[in-house]
Amino acid sequence: MSRFISTAICALFVCSICSTEASAAGNATKGKAVYDANCTACHATGIGGSPKLGDKVAWAPRIKQGEAVLTTHAIKGFKTPGSTGMAMMPKAGKPTLSDADIANATAYIVKSSK
Template sequence: MADSHAKMTQATPQEIIISVLAGLFAPLLAIFLIVMLVLSIQDKHLPDTTSEAAQKATLDRIKPFAHLVALDANAPKVEKSGQEVFEAVCTTCHTPGALGAPKFGNKGDWGPRISQGYETLIKHALEGIRQMPPRGGDGDLSDTEVARAVAYMADAAGAKFKAPEAAAPAAPAAAAASAAKPDPSKGKAVYEANCAVCHATGVAGAPKMGDKAAWGPRVSQGYATLYSHALNGIRGMPAKGGNAGLSEADLANAVGFLMTQGGGKL
């Protein structure tokens, strides 16, 4: 009986270990290959943050989409030169020659237009022509600014147009003459409602009401000059003290009141 049944061979510990390792080799190899494949795919999809194009793309994504500019609605308008208007408005089309616009400095493009005359070109710029909108699309441009831009562009292509000069400021005496004669007794109420914010405390360099030392140099300039400064603004003081709706009669009364309180005479 014992001879007919062969005894089972018992495995040694070394053989068991080899068998286990051999069985794990294939799964481990498969896992390793899968991990390497995933890592290689991720490497290919990582963005290149070192190249100039990548840095530019990043800056484009984070740049502000708008710029807020605070403007004083009561500040006098300062008209731009022809070059300033061109660089702010006209260059969009006239530099590349877009939409049939004559290219800046191109005598071939501008020659036929210059021959039409300065007044005709100004008319076309003000009213618009073909693809160009009125005033180049900026309705805030004054007639003078448009004319200056036309002269700047045409002259760059060989014209000899003379751009309009800035209008001379009104003389103080003329400005004062246009206002009613000041009544200091009525000016006190106007002062308290509009001027006291600065002149009661002397803020922003404003001469304090009643301070004869501060008002002395100003009073010596005369009422006409002081009224012109109040009407048009000067240094830190906006036109009409910041109240665009203030009538010239009320303004004159306020100037008269401050002037007499500072030791001046009308």
């Protein structure tokens, strides 16, 4: 069991290195097109409690988590505990988007919202 845990922690560590790199490489310029095509329906309007693009107050506590966490949430889906609003669906419900597309779109959102 503890072997499993240390393997898991190790995998997590390695992954966190990859995802830090991935999000460091999250390219806001490339992300704009991904955002425009896939994220505006919610993040431009604020529908269902979606944090709006450019809303610094809504994004500040989220951005504090770090871009890698935000990217993971956007890839895997996320709902603020206790929230009665909508959830962020995994990859915005578009499984054809690559992890890099999501990282780029997230980088664009973060850049535009702080």
